Amino acid sequence: MALLDAYTQPLSAAQVGHLLRRATFGPAFGQIKSFTGQTAAQLVQKLLADQPLPAAPLDLTTGQTFHDHPFSMVDAGKKEYYLKAWWVGLMLNQPASILEKMTLFWSNHFVTNANTVNDYRFIYRYNNLLRQYALGNFRAFVVAISQDPAMLQFLNSNQNVVGKPNENYARELQELFTVGRNGGYTEEDVRTAARALTGWTDTGYRNQTSSDISGFFRPGQHDTGDKTFSAAYQNTTIKGQSGADAGLNELRTLVDMLLTNPETPRYICRKLYRWFVNAEIPATIETNVIQPLADQFRAGNFEIKPVLATLLQSQHFYDTALQGAVIKSPLDLVVGTLRFWGTTAPDASKNLTGFYQLTGYLYNRCKEQQQDVLDPPTVFGWTAYYQTGYYQQWINASTLGLRGYFGDQLTTNGVKLNGKLAIDILALVKTLPDPSDPAKLMADLTMPMLAVSLTPAQTDFLIDTVLLNNLPRYEWGVEWNEYTQSPNDAAKKQAVQMKLTGLMQYIFRMAEYQVG
């Protein structure tokens, strides 16, 4: 049975949790409940459905958009921060859709970073481009990103002119964006591709009087000679062109050529696999998952959606051995934790202060845990997706401490939303079938929260030691019923609330909670 054949059984709660942990920033408790029993095909269709582009970020001080204004030297830092918090807000508030998870994937693939580009308007435009093409056509995407002002700045394409080529973009376009290091291209191919890309530049960079920004082509700076590549590209020659359309024409031809290299679809599919499934790609996965996906990618003219649909509906994806194989990125952990409890950021158009209070807080937590959105550390992206150890790169003594501290803060006084704790443990526990029975409570709560099942010994430990501090189990029922009989009695409420808070803090710190 082929690994990529569709898994057609109705999904269990654990499988729904698995799918949503991978394809989104984490399931809401309610989503797991309502999606259980649907098929992978039904859910994947929902996840891949087109989404409207989000409203642009607003300046907290003015309440106005800022991406469409002249550059502000004074407030640049603040606006960059709004932009980042805004994106975290999109991840938090997004319904069951893969869009933001894919947008983040592409920001880790077609990397630029805000720190280097240093114009928040460029970065906004770049981020929106990623979102626009995230589920679209990869061929069109590469062409578009090559003309994006932020990318032109970041990889110095804007300095790549006839006679004085800058090879930076031409190299990364092949090594990181399309063919990959195993594509067999030569140093000469890098130089040749650079010539084909001469003449592009950006406008409006950090311009304090104009809001116009774009990438554009200057025919006078273009190398009009023919460009002939190595055997890696079947000795293809791109005919030298001149005139206004020369840049775009040669760019398109170049991208077509890069996508003809058989390694390109494999390289992209491997990256998708590491993003959504597992870091390890043994030979059998290369043969039975990567290659067929790559074939589908190429045969489908590099449309992204069908490949994702195949992967996320595949029998392989629901292999229980793969559950919990990924260590949550800081965004998965921080945003996902809030999503589980159904917490969303306030509508920015109605309560901008509240919106940034929460999203800014979350952004800062991710940043301190070593994932600064829109600022991947290098052009390779985050080390967790390419360096030895992969996801384990997210984990060290200090990030673990910060991960635990985040859980503590969420459940105590660290972050508030409209004056209340950002997650309402009691409200959720009340919806469980039988919260007065500590064993059922624990099962009903940990199953959707965790990607792996706990052993009976672990569950007993959570019940007897963590929740009940060694009291007999029936005491929980007594306390719970006391509370539900007088839900407005602050003391009785606090009695169970503090126990549940302690339980959550413990679970948030468990190694099991760090995997997704």
Add this chain to the structure above:
Amino acid sequence: MNRRTFFQHAATAALAPVLIDGYGATAFGSALPTRPSPFMQALLEVADQTDRVLVVIQLQGGNDGLNTVIPLDQMSVYTASTFRGNIAIPEAKVLKMNKYAQTGLHPAMTGFQQLFNAGKLSIVQGVSYPSPNFSHFRASDIWMTAVDSDKTLTSGWAGRYLDKRFPNYPENFPTAAMPDPPAIQIGAVTATSLLGPINSMAVVLSDPDTFARLVGDKPNDPKGIDGSSYAGKQIDFIRQQQVSSVSYAGQIKAAADKGKNSITYPTSNPLADQLKIIARLISGGLQTKLYYVTVGGFDTHASQVDATSTSTGTHANLLRQLSDAVFSFQNDLAQLKLEDRVVGMTFSEFGRRAISNGSLGTDHGTSAPMFIFGTAVKTQMVGQNPNLRDLDNNNLKMQTDFRQVYAAILEDWFGASVATETSVLTRDFPVAPVFRVTQLVTGTEPTAEPTATLYPNPASGAVMLESDWLEPGVKSVQVFDMQGRQLSIYAAQPTARQLRFDVSNLPMGTYIVRVETGTGLLTKRLAVVR
């Protein structure tokens, strides 16, 4: 200490208690205290803060006080079949204590007996609070947050105190002056007692195994998912990293490496395992001020004693564990020459019903004794045996509010100012005289204080003391009967020059009221009539 905090100390010192530690008690016992200058006071507070340690032992579940500290003066009531005859400890087996012939200890508590007779253990009788709660969770929260039983708070008393001492922990720490965590707890979940206004003030070592892994000893913990699966590999990796992610892991390990235990602790004693770690860390020079451990199982609704012998069974095993562990710990500290720096305190969320139930057990009750151990204790018996003939719905009446014991820890042990104590406990509580010498007051008439009036007198309920001397602050309120025994009462200060207290719990008779104020000592005779 930076300049700002120094001045804060200097400022609070203007209202500071004269009694900064056990030594002050001597001054109190002999004559009017002399008041150090605010500057000196600040220096004293700072010096005092450097090295004193508190160990809190939580007895989870509600300890049966009446079978722990036994009222030898009321054995006929205690052993009556209508009282708790089915679980009563026979008088012959009760452990006797020097100088307190009327009070004894459970036969399993030989360690506590030795500590008491060596002057290193104090028993505070009848500790509770007004309108006690019978829910484990709620009662624990009340004890830990130190609020009145009709109020709620989310921070703990010790957390609030440590937050005042180490403001902005953990953000602005470690510092050169405080390189270590303010508090260390051994337990899975941070105790509410240790929660500051925003953050937990404690580093939590989830169990002795975590400590073992941290310091490179061999752990013994049962673990989850198969380690060869993808998820299992990741989880193993994370667990490995978690050990070093314990905040202050380096400091704790360094102290553990440098520290040692000087004696052998009892085995199969989970509390001893925990106290052993603490002794090692203190001896290794860790600057941590508060250690917190928990021992569970005190919720003895059934089979608290063996059917064949009331002095053995579940409760006996729990008390032996406590007594043996603390005895070893105290001996260890003595050998390590650290015992003057450390005191320990036990508490339980409530005592148990005075009248036993039909299952050889006891149901949730109210007041119970607390134990304070260490060489610093001065008064070994605070309060008296509970009166078994004077129950409140089958429950023992309160003598001392638990917050008076906290006040003693804060003011007399840690040297906190009255202002700090008041703020931590949300209002001022008279200090239980654990760390002070209580002068036995005989029936002689105290000298009259023309500056104070006490009314009504005779009284049966609320009594008001008015005096200008109260204005600088009240440090303690004590009531003695004509036999010189101290009784605890509940007092409040409605205005600066008024002190109101309630004598409705006191039997008819004549009493001496002693109020220690910032100005001096007020003593008054009071008659209680019914």
